[in-house]
Amino acid sequence: MEQRTERQLRGTDATFQAAVRGLPDLPRPPLPPDWLVAEMVERYLIVQESGAGSGETVVEVGSGGQALATIPLAHRVGESGRVLAVERERWDRFREIVTASGFGPRIRPVRADARRLPFDAGTFRLATCIHGVRSLGDDEGCVQVFREMLRVARRLFVAESLPVGRTVAQRAHLRMYELREEVFFATTGRRDDRRYRSIEDLRGLVERAGGVVEVCRTLEPDLPHALAFFPRSLVEAVPDPPLRGRLEDRWDRAVEELRRSGEDHPPVGVVLARA
Numbered sequence: 319m320e321q322r323t324e325r326q327l328r329g330t331d332a333t334f335q336a337a338v339r340g341l342p343d344l345p346r347p348p349l350p351p352d353w354l355v356a357e358m359v360e361r362y363l364i365v366q367e368s369g370a371g372s373g374e375t376v377v378e379v380g381s382g383g384q385a386l387a388t389i390p391l392a393h394r395v396g397e398s399g400r401v402l403a404v405e406r407e408r409w410d411r412f413r414e415i416v417t418a419s420g421f422g423p424r425i426r427p428v429r430a431d432a433r434r435l436p437f438d439a440g441t442f443r444l445a446t447c448i449h450g451v452r453s454l455g456d457d458e459g460c461v462q463v464f465r466e467m468l469r470v471a472r473r474l475f476v477a478e479s480l481p482v483g484r485t486v487a488q489r490a491h492l493r494m495y496e497l498r499e500e501v502f503f504a505t506t507g508r509r510d511d512r513r514y515r516s517i518e519d520l521r522g523l524v525e526r527a528g529g530v531v532e533v534c535r536t537l538e539p540d541l542p543h544a545l546a547f548f549p550r551s552l553v554e555a556v557p558d559p560p561l562r563g564r565l566e567d568r569w570d571r572a573v574e575e576l577r578r579s580g581e582d583h584p585p586v587g588v589v590l591a592r593a
């Protein structure tokens with residue numbers, strides 16, 4: 319395991335460490351073998367900021383196919399707590415990872431669109447969206463989901479990577495990541511993995527949804543991050559030749575930078591607000 323990942327993992331709670339060390343290897347070349355652990359430790363650091371408490375039931379929006387933030391949330395709420403993991407479509411390794419973590423009894427998967435959550439108003443204290451803003455759509459889409467989260471919960475916690483590259487390895491991440499939205503849109507007609515927003519924009523979206531911001535700050539995860547990469551074959555599938563050429567050039571330069579300097583997690587903006 320990369321030294322920084324091992325050091326940061328050792329700094330986490332013993333039960334979390336045990337859960338993460340028991341996870342299956344998910345080989346996804348060219349990702350390094352410890353990519354899943356690095357991602358979960360990063361989510362653990364974020365979850366510490368969320369105010370989620372022991373014994374609580376937390377609504378998590380956009381849990382994704384690998385339960386990356388779900389596991390740290392389930393650790394945080396403890397044996398008598400619950401995480402309602404809301405996800406619209408991606409469940410690929412969710413069950414396998416949740417089961418291997420040992421936190422299965424604390425986690426309830428909920429297949430739903432977060433624009434209309436299947437919960438009564440004011441039922442929960444906290445709803446979270448961790449690294450999900452990039453997939454919620456345009457500003458209006460984000461505001462709609464945040465408003466709905468504030469309807470069912472009295473507190474909203476949002477965390478997302480920021481478009482800030484303080485080091486060469488963070489800049490290498492951004493260079494490759496920022497190609498994703500354009501390439502995915504050109505090949506599928508759908509926008510996902512949208513460009514990261516600034517901390518001011520994240521705060522503004524929460525306020526537009528009616529949230530009263532109590533905490534707004536930046537975290538520095540100091541961890542590797544290997545998830546920006548996508549295969550060149552996707553760029554080669556862009557139908558419009560001039561656009562394809564421009565994107566291929568940018569992809570070639572981005573991959574060269576990733577190889578040269580590695581890829582680090584950019585700073586993360588966190589916003590905690592009350593309804």
Ligand SMILES: C[S@@+](CC[C@H](N)C(=O)[O-])C[C@H]1O[C@@H](n2cnc3c(N)ncnc32)[C@H](O)[C@@H]1O
Binds near residue numbers: 380408448
């Ligand atoms: C970037 S991914 C996974 C984020 C994950 N929490 C993490 O820590 O990496 C964001 C997820 O949000 C989901 N999503 C987007 N819009 C949604 C909506 N309206 N309702 C439910 N899930 C949604 C997507 O399907 C995607 O799996």
